[in-house]
Amino acid sequence: MTKRIGLIGARGHVGAELVRWLEKHPEFELGLAVSRSVAGQPVCALIPESRSHLRFVDQKPEAIAQSGMDALVLAMPNNEATAYVAAVEALAPDTVVLDLSADYRFDASWYYGLPELTRSHASGQRRISNPGCYATAMQLAVAPFKDLLVGATQCFGVSGYSGAGTTPSDRNNPEKLRDNLMPYSSIGHIHEREVSAQLGTTIEFMPTVAGYFRGITMTCNLHFREPQTLADVQARLSNAYSNEPLIELSDTAPWVNRIAGKPGGMIGGLTISKDGQRAVIVSVLDNLLKGAATQALQNLNLAFGLPETTGLVA
């Protein structure tokens, strides 16, 4: 039976992507679209790709919890999720909850859903924390090598400005970003902590936002305990991902404009130093998709026992 999905924060950048991708999903349908600022307006008026007859509604957590949805997706800024989670726990605890913010990424009682790396624990999970966008790009690139690493791994990330959401700021202001780059949070970004915790290795992450809309390029600088050959590190990458339907490997460094609008990521451009103790690898993904909405759908597919890529690949 079709699963009904309720979206809170449905008019935001990620919420709108989820509305679009739910349209193409054969087993899920949008059942509730919550937004305070556009309540009353038809979903299809704001999101033209949508054929939904729903209107956005402004509802309190208790009403949302009792709306009969099979899953609720929280697509709000950080520090807003707890009231919704508490209402679900109290009123409809069997509902699947997927949170896109950072609020539960460090909570061991929630499943951290980066399917390519964590799907062995996905079965039966009802509380799912979706990884950060940069954090997904870093982990996909670094994870295959984590037992080889010594010292810190440096990751330099460049994001399109949709990563900064819709609340106006310098970081999503196309005028201020024109012919410009804005480095920020060069030490202590939350995704630095997220990836260090998930991979059990020290990550030094330096983000920058650029003047285009969507997509992340992550360049990762790895230091190895023992010298490696290019063939060995390439084999690790290929063992990790050659059977992954949403990950494409490339010999050359992947370009972000080739992944924009696509549900998966690309990893490539693997180069190694002459002494074999340093390698650089590049990953790209669409922050709104593999960094958020399509990764959320992978996780929801697994939560409902569907093939993981249902609705994501032709």
Ligand SMILES: NC(=O)C1=CN([C@@H]2O[C@H](COP(=O)(O)OP(=O)(O)OC[C@H]3O[C@@H](n4cnc5c(N)ncnc54)[C@H](OP(=O)(O)O)[C@@H]3O)[C@@H](O)[C@H]2O)C=CC1
């Ligand atoms: N943008 C990205 O690339 C990525 C974002 N994320 C995470 O996903 C979440 C959503 O991001 P994004 O779509 O960019 O954000 P947006 O700013 O584009 O949208 C946020 C949405 O949440 C609603 N909202 C804001 N505050 C509240 C509140 N207190 N109560 C209820 N609803 C609220 C908004 O307003 P309204 O009620 O008016 O509709 C809006 O619909 C964030 O946690 C973000 O960190 C994760 C990975 C990538």
Ligand SMILES: CC(=O)N[C@@H](CCC(=O)OP(=O)(O)O)C(=O)O
């Ligand atoms: C360009 C830009 O500002 N990007 C956002 C990434 C948002 C995101 O994915 O983060 P959470 O889900 O962890 O909040 C940032 O650096 O905060």
